[in-house]
Structure formats: C-alpha cells, structure tokens
Amino acid sequence: MTPEEFRQAGHALIDWIADYRSDLEQRPVRAQVKPGEVSASFAVGAPQAPQSAEHILAELETKIVPGITQVQHPMHFGWFPSNASLASTLGDIASSGLATLGISWESCPAATELEQVVCDWMRQLTGLSDNWQGCIHDTASTACLTALLLARERASEFSQNRGGLQGEPQALIVYTTDEAHSSVVKAALLAGFGEHNLRRVAMDPHSRSMLAPCLAQQISDDIKAGFSPAAVVASIGSTGVTAIDPLAEIAGIATQYGLWLHVDAAMAGSAMLLPECRHLWQGVEAADSISWNPHKWMGTILDCSLMYVRDVEHLVRVMSTNPSYLRSTVDDEVRQYRDWGIPLGRRFRALKLWYQLSIDGVEAIQNRLRRDLANARWLADQVKQTPEWQVLAPVSLQTVCIRHQPRGLHGEALDRHTLAWVQAINQSGAAFMSPSLLDGRWMVRVSIGVEATTRAHVEALWQLLQQQAGKALNTPIDVKNQ
Ligand SMILES: Cc1ncc(COP(=O)(O)O)c(C=O)c1O
Incomplete structure (x- = not known):
C-alpha cells in the first residue's frame, strides 16, 4: 500500500468509525454470534491475491461487527467501563x-519523554506526591506482576x-484477599x-475489605512458622464489589514488617482524579507501587x-539488562523505560x-466521572426503596x-431466578450486565460509567430490570449457557 x-x-x-x-446505540449490546461463527466466515488460508480496502471495510461491517460486544454502548453495564474516548483514539x-x-x-x-510528561501529569491529577515516578504498561496484570517481581527481589x-x-x-x-482480582493470584x-x-x-463480610488486624496476625504467625513475609497486594476498588482495603492500616503493617505494598486500583484509580474521592486511598503514600488503568x-x-x-x-x-547494542552515549542523562x-x-x-x-480536558473528564457517581447513587436509591430488591454491597463508586x-x-431457586432475568436481558441485546458470585450466590453487578451513558439510560435500565425480573418469575428460562 x-x-x-x-x-x-x-x-x-x-468516516466509517465516526458513523x-x-x-x-442502534446495535445490540452483546455480540449476537455463536461460538465459531466468526472464524467460520473466513477462508481457511490467507488471501493470495490482494483485496481492496473497500472490500475489507465491508467485511469489517458484516463479519467483525456482529462479533463485538459493544462496550461503548450506553446500555453496557457489564464488567467495568472500558471507555475509549475518541480523542484518545x-x-x-x-x-x-x-x-x-x-x-x-x-x-x-x-516516546520516552512524553511518557515521563504524561505520567507526571497523571501523578499530579491524582494527588500523589512527587516521591512517585511512573510508566505506562499494557495492563494492570503486567503492573502487578512487575510489582511482585520487585517484592520478591527485595525480600530475597x-x-x-x-x-x-x-x-x-x-x-x-x-x-x-479473596476479593482481589484474579490477576493478583x-x-x-x-x-x-x-x-x-x-x-x-x-475480610469484612459486608464490605469485603481486608481486615488489617488479621493481616498483622497472619504475618506474625508466618514468621513464627519460619516463613518470610514478602508482599501485600491491597485492592482499592475490587472488581467484584468495589471493595476498598484499609490502606493506611495495611501500609503501617507493611512498613513494620518490611513488606512490599502494591496497590491495585485498576478500576478505581480514575476516581482519584476527583479530590473528593481520594480519601478512598488514604495511606497510599506509604505504598511501594501503585497501578491503575486510564x-x-x-x-x-x-x-x-x-x-x-x-x-x-x-x-x-531488578528489570535492567544492558546489552551492548542498546547502550548509548546519553545513558546517564535519560530514562530507559525498557528497564521499568x-x-x-x-x-x-x-x-x-x-x-x-x-x-x-481534565474538567470534562472529572464532570463525567461525577455524573457516573451520581447515576450509581440514584440507581442504588431506587433499588433500596423497592420491595424485594436489594443492594448487596456498599456503593463505593460506580458499581451497584x-x-x-x-x-x-x-438458595438455588434464587440463583436460577437471578440468572434467568439477567440472561434474558443480556441475550435480548437491550442491555448487558455481569452476573457474579457473592458468597456462593449469584448477584448482578451494574457497572455504570460508559462515556455515552446518561441518567436516561440508567432509568431505562431500572425499568428493564423490574420488567424482566417480574417476567422471569413466571417464565422459567434455560440458564445453562449463562
Ligand atoms: C481491580 C482490578 N485489578 C486488575 C484488573 C486487571 O486489569 P487488566 O485487564 O488491565 O490486566 C482489573 C480488570 O478488571 C481489575 O478490575
């Protein structure tokens, strides 16, 4: 080309992306394809002759788009917001x-120096002191692995x-804790x-936050038993119920015993752009590493x-290897992110x-986050005020x-009911939410915060939830494929 x-x-x-x-919003939220359907629409071997860009664009529409769960859709309330602002695109x-x-x-x-600049902008925007220096990884999973490698090497x-x-x-x-993201394990x-x-x-049975005294006890027991405590990973905003571990207390214990403290704020880190939310990670300055996902x-x-x-x-x-072909005359003056x-x-x-x-601009981003927090509070209020509906965990941020x-x-009858109504909504394409286990019983996480989601969408969701839950009581649905 x-x-x-x-x-x-x-x-x-x-042009096509803009359209x-x-x-x-006109498309179904959840991908409407069956397993294997997308791959079966492609030839077994790669094209030998060139195909036109128009042809590929047409195939993007007909073959790829149906296989996408539309996480930018305003009625997407699944997993967590995976926003992709057009400016960042x-x-x-x-x-x-x-x-x-x-x-x-x-x-x-x-690339190196702009990364330094934006990491420092983000440090300031989230209220961290200038004791911190940052880099950009692909994912929080990579960041957590990096943190635990650092912990391992410090402890050993x-x-x-x-x-x-x-x-x-x-x-x-x-x-x-058991509430930590699977990427921690x-x-x-x-x-x-x-x-x-x-x-x-x-953990506290309601908030699912780590119980700091239990951490201290466990560390002390481990030392007595001849183990070597190395690291603690605290969640600020767990994926399941947005649990907030008590960072200040945990940091005190980590410091006392010389443990590496990594803070996983993958989801909740965005909230730290709002000064009024920063109390949630009070004590963060005493941690050793932090990661979160813009x-x-x-x-x-x-x-x-x-x-x-x-x-x-x-x-x-820990991370540096310095092969001769990568050395340069300015190594003493510059940052080499490959070593981060x-x-x-x-x-x-x-x-x-x-x-x-x-x-x-920062202000517009902050306003959007505040809008989402208010929408989550609104939904939680509706649920709490409605007979036979429950909010099961503290609404720390935007997930209800x-x-x-x-x-x-x-028991199981309740599980079948929960899965039936959420599956009916998800399959319909009208909205999408993630069912999730809480203490062995199914519940539904409504994660609010897609850029396009307004109060009207949240109101529409609440109507849909009540309708489908009512319908599911009368119409048993096959939940095998949930
Ligand atoms: C609390 C938490 N930690 C870690 C992760 C992993 O994030 P990533 O997909 O960037 O590895 C997630 C993703 O959902 C998360 O919510």
Missing part, C-alpha cells in the same frame, strides 16, 4: 501512524542473582511464589495502565493520554451490586 492509497483508505475508515460510534491512531520503535531513549526520545535480597527462589531457605509469602504464581505461599487474609473508566483507549513506584533504583536494578518493566519494545502509549487530556429477592425464593 502506498501512502496515497493509505490516505484514501484511511479517510474511508475514519459507527455515533450509531452505536486519535492518539492511538497517531501512535500507529508514527510507527516508532520504543526500545531505548535513542530509538525514540519523544536479589535471589535472581543467585539460585532464584529455588535457592531460598525460607518460602516468601504474599498476602491479599496470577502474578503471584508467575513470579514463582507458589499457591501454598499465597495467603488470603480474612483504559477503564477514565476513557483512554485500551491499552494504558499506569504504574508508579517510589524506589526507581530498585525497579531498574518486562518488554523491550514498547508502544508509544503516551500519545493517547496526551491526546485525551489535551482535547477533552444487586439482587431481586422475591419472598420465599432462596
């Missing part, structure tokens, strides 16, 4: 177009330079700690996960944050965990 051909096809694609985004397109190679400062000084005094964890006399222990396993050395600290509620197009650390020297010592994480080659992700912050509990319906 020549640049001229690119120009033509690119204009057509941008697609503005007409999104432009930044992502710019990143693709510039096609830079991010393996060293020298390979793209602008650089076992990686000896026999690794296999050579350690005492098992290193990681503490978190995954990171602990991948970092080599082992399932047997992962402690799930007891690619969720804040609306920077995936992938864009911020990670901040206080001890950059330790980070670089796992990959060598890095995308120019800072562009999408820069575009979003510059074109949308609910259940319709008709009199006399308990």
Whole structure:
C-alpha cells in the first residue's frame, strides 16, 4: 500500500468509525454470534491475491461487527467501563501512524519523554506526591506482576542473582484477599511464589475489605512458622464489589514488617482524579507501587495502565539488562523505560493520554466521572426503596451490586431466578450486565460509567430490570449457557 492509497483508505475508515460510534446505540449490546461463527466466515488460508480496502471495510461491517460486544454502548453495564474516548483514539491512531520503535531513549526520545510528561501529569491529577515516578504498561496484570517481581527481589535480597527462589531457605509469602482480582493470584504464581505461599487474609463480610488486624496476625504467625513475609497486594476498588482495603492500616503493617505494598486500583484509580474521592486511598503514600488503568473508566483507549513506584533504583536494578547494542552515549542523562518493566519494545502509549487530556480536558473528564457517581447513587436509591430488591454491597463508586429477592425464593431457586432475568436481558441485546458470585450466590453487578451513558439510560435500565425480573418469575428460562 502506498501512502496515497493509505490516505484514501484511511479517510474511508475514519468516516466509517465516526458513523459507527455515533450509531452505536442502534446495535445490540452483546455480540449476537455463536461460538465459531466468526472464524467460520473466513477462508481457511490467507488471501493470495490482494483485496481492496473497500472490500475489507465491508467485511469489517458484516463479519467483525456482529462479533463485538459493544462496550461503548450506553446500555453496557457489564464488567467495568472500558471507555475509549475518541480523542484518545486519535492518539492511538497517531501512535500507529508514527510507527516508532520504543526500545531505548535513542530509538525514540519523544516516546520516552512524553511518557515521563504524561505520567507526571497523571501523578499530579491524582494527588500523589512527587516521591512517585511512573510508566505506562499494557495492563494492570503486567503492573502487578512487575510489582511482585520487585517484592520478591527485595525480600530475597536479589535471589535472581543467585539460585532464584529455588535457592531460598525460607518460602516468601504474599498476602491479599479473596476479593482481589484474579490477576493478583496470577502474578503471584508467575513470579514463582507458589499457591501454598499465597495467603488470603480474612475480610469484612459486608464490605469485603481486608481486615488489617488479621493481616498483622497472619504475618506474625508466618514468621513464627519460619516463613518470610514478602508482599501485600491491597485492592482499592475490587472488581467484584468495589471493595476498598484499609490502606493506611495495611501500609503501617507493611512498613513494620518490611513488606512490599502494591496497590491495585485498576478500576478505581480514575476516581482519584476527583479530590473528593481520594480519601478512598488514604495511606497510599506509604505504598511501594501503585497501578491503575486510564483504559477503564477514565476513557483512554485500551491499552494504558499506569504504574508508579517510589524506589526507581530498585525497579531498574531488578528489570535492567544492558546489552551492548542498546547502550548509548546519553545513558546517564535519560530514562530507559525498557528497564521499568518486562518488554523491550514498547508502544508509544503516551500519545493517547496526551491526546485525551489535551482535547477533552481534565474538567470534562472529572464532570463525567461525577455524573457516573451520581447515576450509581440514584440507581442504588431506587433499588433500596423497592420491595424485594436489594443492594448487596456498599456503593463505593460506580458499581451497584444487586439482587431481586422475591419472598420465599432462596438458595438455588434464587440463583436460577437471578440468572434467568439477567440472561434474558443480556441475550435480548437491550442491555448487558455481569452476573457474579457473592458468597456462593449469584448477584448482578451494574457497572455504570460508559462515556455515552446518561441518567436516561440508567432509568431505562431500572425499568428493564423490574420488567424482566417480574417476567422471569413466571417464565422459567434455560440458564445453562449463562
Ligand atoms: C481491580 C482490578 N485489578 C486488575 C484488573 C486487571 O486489569 P487488566 O485487564 O488491565 O490486566 C482489573 C480488570 O478488571 C481489575 O478490575
């Protein structure tokens, strides 16, 4: 493809995207395809002869779009907001177009230095002190893995330079809760700690926040038993019920015992753009690492996960490899982001944050977040005021965990009812929510915060919930495929 051909096809694609985004509400929220349907629509082998860009654009509409669950749809209330503001989308397109190679400062000084700039903007915007320095990872999963590698190496005094964890006399222990995201467990396993050395600290039964005294007790028991406590991962806004672990207390304990404290605020980090929400992570300054995802509620197009650390020297010592072909004459003066994480080659992700912050502006983003918080409070109020409906967990931010509990319906019968009404709504394409287990029983998470979701959409959802829950009582639905 020549640049001229690119120009033509690119204009057509941008036009198509603009139409697609503005007409999104007319489409079903959940992908309407069956497993295997998308792959079966493609030839078994790659095309030998070139196909026109128009043809591919047509196939995008007919083959790809039906296989997309529309997370930008205003009636999407599933999982968590995965907003992709159009301003940040432009930044992502710019990143693709510039096609830079991010393996060293020298390979793209602008990528390194803009990343420094936007990470520092975001630090200030979330009220963190200048003790923190940040970088952009693809995901919070990567950030958590990085944090636990740092914890492992600090606790083991650089076992990686000896026999690794296999050579350690005492098992290193990681503490978190059952409410923590699955990526925390995954990171602990991948970092080599082992399932047997992962402690799930007891939680408050209602808020599902870590009980700090239980953490202290568990650490003390582990020390007595000859283990070596290494890290604690606290959740500020868990995925399930937006549980907020008591960070200040946890930080005190982590400091006392010399544990690495990683704060997973993947979803709730966006709320820290609002000064009135920052009490939720009070104590954060005493942590060792923090990660959160602008690619969720804040609306920077995936992938864009911020990670901040206080001890950059330790980070670089763990992550740095310095092959001769990557060295340059300015190494002492510049930041080498390859030494801040796992990959060598890095995308120019800072562009999408820069575009979003510059074109949308901070105030508009803050206003949208406040709108979503108010919408969540409104929905929670409706649910609480309506007989046979329950809000099951504190509404810390924008997620409302609910259940319709008709009199006399308990246990598995209640589960069948919950899955029946939520599945009916999800299958209809009118709205989408995530059912989720809470203490072994199904409930429904209504995660509010898509950029296009207004109060009118939340009101429409509330009507739909009541209608479908009423219908499901009278019409048993097959919930096998939930
Ligand atoms: C609290 C929390 N932590 C971590 C993650 C993982 O995020 P990522 O997809 O960026 O790895 C999520 C995603 O839902 C989350 O909600």
